[in-house]
Amino acid sequence: MSQGPGVEPGQWSGLGHLERDLVLTDEDFSRIRQLIYQRAGIVLAEHKREMVYSRLAKRLRHHGLTRFSDYLEKLARQPDAREWEAFTNALTTNLTAFFREMHHFPLLAEHVRKASGPVRIWSAAASTGEEPYSIAMTLHESLGARATEARVVATDIDTEALTRARAGVYPVEQVRKIDESRVKRFFQKGRGQHEGLARVRPEVSSMVEFLSMNLLAPQWPVKGPFDAIFCRNVMIYFDKQTQARILERFAPLLKDDGLLFAGHSENFSYISKVFRLRGQTVYTLAEMAGAGR
Ligand SMILES: C[S@@+](CC[C@H](N)C(=O)[O-])C[C@H]1O[C@@H](n2cnc3c(N)ncnc32)[C@H](O)[C@@H]1O
Numbered sequence: 283m284s285q286g287p288g289v290e291p292g293q294w295s296g297l298g299h300l301e302r303d304l305v306l307t308d309e310d311f312s313r314i315r316q317l318i319y320q321r322a323g324i325v326l327a328e329h330k331r332e333m334v335y336s337r338l339a340k341r342l343r344h345h346g347l348t349r350f351s352d353y354l355e356k357l358a359r360q361p362d363a364r365e366w367e368a369f370t371n372a373l374t375t376n377l378t379a380f381f382r383e384m385h386h387f388p389l390l391a392e393h394v395r396k397a398s399g400p401v402r403i404w405s406a407a408a409s410t411g412e413e414p415y416s417i418a419m420t421l422h423e424s425l426g427a428r429a430t431e432a433r434v435v436a437t438d439i440d441t442e443a444l445t446r447a448r449a450g451v452y453p454v455e456q457v458r459k460i461d462e463s464r465v466k467r468f469f470q471k472g473r474g475q476h477e478g479l480a481r482v483r484p485e486v487s488s489m490v491e492f493l494s495m496n497l498l499a500p501q502w503p504v505k506g507p508f509d510a511i512f513c514r515n516v517m518i519y520f521d522k523q524t525q526a527r528i529l530e531r532f533a534p535l536l537k538d539d540g541l542l543f544a545g546h547s548e549n550f551s552y553i554s555k556v557f558r559l560r561g562q563t564v565y566t567l568a569e570m571a572g573a574g575r
Pocket of ligand 1: 321322323324374375376377378379382406407408409410413437438439440443495496497498513514515516519545
């Protein structure tokens with residue numbers, strides 16, 4: 283195995299058989315884990331070393347560096363630098379899909395149909411936009427003419443994911459999994475240089491506002507009350523303490539009968555008493571659930 287410039291034997295533990303040209307020591311890895319936990323609440327497991335190497339390698343190469351220690355020093359020297367944003371963007375996982383966890387959407391449709399006043403939904407880990415656009419399409423179908431006054435606030439810590447989300451342009455393969463009638467109604471197919479791409483129609487994209495936001499930040503740039511909050515497949519990256527703190531901050535932002543949608547492998551019942559399970563990965567405020575809704 284090639285050990286790269288100036289590497290001591292033993293500095294490569296955990297990297298397996300893969301050839302590596304950049305130096306990532308145990309100490310660097312543990313520093314990176316600490317930093318991403320402090321910045322974003324993300325708990326990186328020991329076995330994520332390969333992932334960290336490949337995700338941050340681009341940043342090192344961008345700066346012409348060969349050692350992770352030099353990169354970390356560069357970050358430490360510039361506490362406010364844009365590089366921190368790139369560091370965080372690189373270490374987030376953005377996996378998502380249109381109408382992911384399909385069972386949530388008929389429930390949302392039914393919930394907003396009964397709502398009084400303009401409907402407001404928060405997609406709290408919006409990634410590249412598939413989730414908030416799926417919500418907006420559901421509101422369109424469910425609310426008819428009232429959809430024009432409905433709003434979806436979509437937030438994420440990853441500024442690159444948000445840039446892609448705002449563009450609202452996706453490879454057609456991604457859109458193919460959606461119902462054909464929805465594709466016809468809510469997407470425009472690209473021609474010429476945009477062949478192979480599909481764009482979310484303006485009547486859907488105009489309902490969604492994208493904001494950059496860290497769920498750990500002391501102030502959130504969103505204001506309730508929301509009819510529903512989608513916080514799916516992000517809590518899995520946080521420890522229980524962080525999850526509990528976030529759940530407690532969601533509660534006052536929901537309408538009394540509001541719904542909190544979680545990811546398929548997330549269970550909030552054991553974390554906070556503020557929410558009570560109402561159905562498959564869907565929660566309601568505990569006090570209201572007690573009132574017999
Ligand atoms: C796996 S994606 C989930 C996307 C979507 N909610 C879904 O379920 O398909 C997780 C998202 O959480 C975001 N994220 C991670 N840490 C965050 C934090 N501290 N604050 C806000 N968003 C965060 C990531 O950038 C990523 O886009």
